[in-house]
Amino acid sequence: MTHTHLSDRYHNGVSIVHRLEPRVKVIITVLFIASNTLVPDGAWTAFALSLGLVTFVCMLARLGAFFALKRSFVALPFVLVAVSVLFATPGLPVAGWQVGSYALVVTDAGVTRFLSILARSWLSVQMAIVLTAVTNIPDLLHALRHLYVPPLLVGVIGLMLRYLDVLTDEALRLMRARDARSAGSGGSILWRAQVAGYMVGQLFLRSYERSERVHQAMLARGFDGRFLTINPHQMGERDWWALAGTVAVLALVQTVGHALRM
Amino acid sequence: MSAITSYIPGASWSLFGAELHIPDGFLNLPISIVCWIGAIALIARAAQQAQCTLDERQMPLMGIMAAFIFAAQMINFPVAGGTSGHLLGGVLAAVTLGPWAGILVMTAVIAVQALLFQDGGLLVMGANILNMGLITTLIGYGLYRSVINRRQATRLAVISVAAWLSVMGAALATSLQLWLSGTVPLDIVIPAMMSVHALIGIGEALITVAAVSFILRTRPEILDASAQRGGADRGWIIGGAIASLIVVVLSPLASADPDGLERVAEDIGFISLGQSAPYEIIPDYTVPFLGETPLSTIVAGIIGALVVAVVVILVAQALRSRRMGVRG
Numbered sequence: 001m002t003h004t005h006l007s008d009r010y011h012n013g014v015s016i017v018h019r020l021e022p023r024v025k026v027i028i029t030v031l032f033i034a035s036n037t038l039v040p041d042g043a044w045t046a047f048a049l050s051l052g053l054v055t056f057v058c059m060l061a062r063l064g065a066f067f068a069l070k071r072s073f074v075a076l077p078f079v080l081v082a083v084s085v086l087f088a089t090p091g092l093p094v095a096g097w098q099v100g101s102y103a104l105v106v107t108d109a110g111v112t113r114f115l116s117i118l119a120r121s122w123l124s125v126q127m128a129i130v131l132t133a134v135t136n137i138p139d140l141l142h143a144l145r146h147l148y149v150p151p152l153l154v155g156v157i158g159l160m161l162r163y164l165d166v167l168t169d170e171a172l173r174l175m176r177a178r179d180a181r182s183a184g185s186g187g188s189i190l191w192r193a194q195v196a197g198y199m200v201g202q203l204f205l206r207s208y209e210r211s212e213r214v215h216q217a218m219l220a221r222g223f224d225g226r227f228l229t230i231n232p233h234q235m236g237e238r239d240w241w242a243l244a245g246t247v248a249v250l251a252l253v254q255t256v257g258h259a260l261r262m
Numbered sequence: 263m264s265a266i267t268s269y270i271p272g273a274s275w276s277l278f279g280a281e282l283h284i285p286d287g288f289l290n291l292p293i294s295i296v297c298w299i300g301a302i303a304l305i306a307r308a309a310q311q312a313q314c315t316l317d318e319r320q321m322p323l324m325g326i327m328a329a330f331i332f333a334a335q336m337i338n339f340p341v342a343g344g345t346s347g348h349l350l351g352g353v354l355a356a357v358t359l360g361p362w363a364g365i366l367v368m369t370a371v372i373a374v375q376a377l378l379f380q381d382g383g384l385l386v387m388g389a390n391i392l393n394m395g396l397i398t399t400l401i402g403y404g405l406y407r408s409v410i411n412r413r414q415a416t417r418l419a420v421i422s423v424a425a426w427l428s429v430m431g432a433a434l435a436t437s438l439q440l441w442l443s444g445t446v447p448l449d450i451v452i453p454a455m456m457s458v459h460a461l462i463g464i465g466e467a468l469i470t471v472a473a474v475s476f477i478l479r480t481r482p483e484i485l486d487a488s489a490q491r492g493g494a495d496r497g498w499i500i501g502g503a504i505a506s507l508i509v510v511v512l513s514p515l516a517s518a519d520p521d522g523l524e525r526v527a528e529d530i531g532f533i534s535l536g537q538s539a540p541y542e543i544i545p546d547y548t549v550p551f552l553g554e555t556p557l558s559t560i561v562a563g564i565i566g567a568l569v570v571a572v573v574v575i576l577v578a579q580a581l582r583s584r585r586m587g588v589r590g
Binding site: 009029030033034036037038071078081082084085088117118119120121122123124125128129131132140149150152153155156157158159160161162163164166167168170171172174175189190192193194195196197198199200201202203204205207208210211212214215218 | 283284285286287288289290291294305306309312313320321322323324325326327328329330332333334336337338339340341348349354358366367369370371373374376377378379380383384385440445446447450451454455465468469470471472473474475476477480481484
């Protein structure tokens with residue numbers, strides 16, 4: 001069993017986008033997602049413009065134009081929740097099946113609504129992927145701290161990220177050991193659930209004891225609750241331009257989306 | 263092949279593919295903002311309270327426990343047909359760490375899943391924090407705290423009920439947010455979400471109880487310490503009881519008679535927010551031969567959930583075999 005390590009999420013590189021102030025990157029991402037949410041149903045030109053923006057940022061960041069596109073299918077399962085709007089939106093019928101004694105009728109308005117929800121979610125995930133790819137973890141924590149996230153929570157997230165790979169590896173080792181003893185497939189469902197629960201309990205105790213050791217080690221090194229980054233991070237001229245440019249493009253997206261729906 | 267991953271984003275491909283991490287694009291802006299305001303108030307209070315009630319070991323403890331919850335969500339057990347059940351962890355975190363630390367830990371988990379793994383959205387993160395952080399903790403810790411001085415068997419029984427209810431509560435809140443955003447009609451989302459999560463909740467209950475009983479046998483003092491950290495415990499007990507009652511009363515009502523819930527919403531005055539649309543599949547989402555009874559709606563919901571489950575199982579198996587093919 002393989003799994004992605006955290007370090008695989010960040011793509012080290014030198015580009016205008018990598019060098020932006022981390023706060024600006026987070027704000028741009030959130031603005032972009034909010035803009036997607038505000039684009040009305042069926043405004044395909046506006047959605048296409050937004051896709052253009054993500055692709056442009058990918059190219060600026062030297063990730064390759066289709067970097068985010070290729071990784072953007074993680075939100076797919078939730079789409080099932082929206083499938084019902086295909087049938088539930090009033091409009092002209094475009095397709096239908098007879099299932100037992102009901103007619104399942106897909107309407108044109110339903111298709112438009114479904115595809116719009118899909119587009120919003122899919123575009124938003126792409127920008128979030130770009131944010132992760134161009135911002136390393138110390139920078140991300142810096143951004144959180146300067147966006148007024150409580151210092152305690154930033155510290156918790158920082159420590160969580162530092163030990164995430166250690167504990168996921170530990171969980172994978174536990175699962176490999178279980179598979180080797182075939183406890184993963186034998187027995188009743190109840191018994192398998194209990195084995196999984198004992199594994200969670202064991203992982204809990206290992207983590208708890210690790211946290212006690214980590215705390216002592218941190219005290220020994222004079223930890224004062226802050227994680228430092230070697231980049232100074234001040235809002236420069238470039239950051240303001242990036243922010244202004246994004247706002248301008250998103251304003252265009254909104255104008256196009258609300259003015260010409262096609 | 264670096265792109266091949268079997269980090270299964272959160273609950274995505276878990277038991278019947280049900281999912282509580284709402285992605286961006288599924289909630290509208292007003293609902294997202296209202297939920298963020300609630301989440302920000304909650305986080306501020308939790309950070310303040312955790313600082314008061316935990317000793318100076320708090321930060322490393324909570325950080326590593328957040329990593330633990332993330333890792334524990336990977337530990338799954340096969341159910342049937344390539345699907346598997348696994349943990350959400352809200353009740354486990356609340357019982358072992360106390361409520362405020364539990365909320366912060368769940369918030370950290372949700373934030374990392376959204377920021378680094380795109381599991382759950384950024385604009386809708388406030389909603390996800392309320393659903394999976396606040397509601398699970400309120401129900402989990404509130405119910406657990408009310409029996410803390412009872413026999414161990416009683417405590418474990420209550421934890422199992424709390425774990426099941428916490429998943430139902432989170433699913434109910436998720437359904438309501440999706441409906442208020444006009445994404446899904448209420449009469450479809452409630453029966454589908456609630457019947458799927460009634461099953462998922464069983465997995466959550468089994469794993470949580472087994473994990474807590476394991477901890478009780480090896481280091482019982484950890485649970486004693488967490489019980490001291492509740493602060494105003496009466497508030498938690500009352501809050502937990504109210505939240506549980508709402509879930510218990512509202513979910514059968516909502517799945518059997520969604521119009522009833524809409525009437526309540528109308529009375530309270532937020533019906534205009536919910537753009538629930540008329541629909542054409544099954545009038546009033548009922549099974550004809552059963553007539554328009556609550557049973558009929560529940561059966562219709564279960565049928566809908568089963569259809570979705572079959573689709574998810576097929577897709578999950580296809581993805582799994584493809585992944586193995588690439589890796590091998």
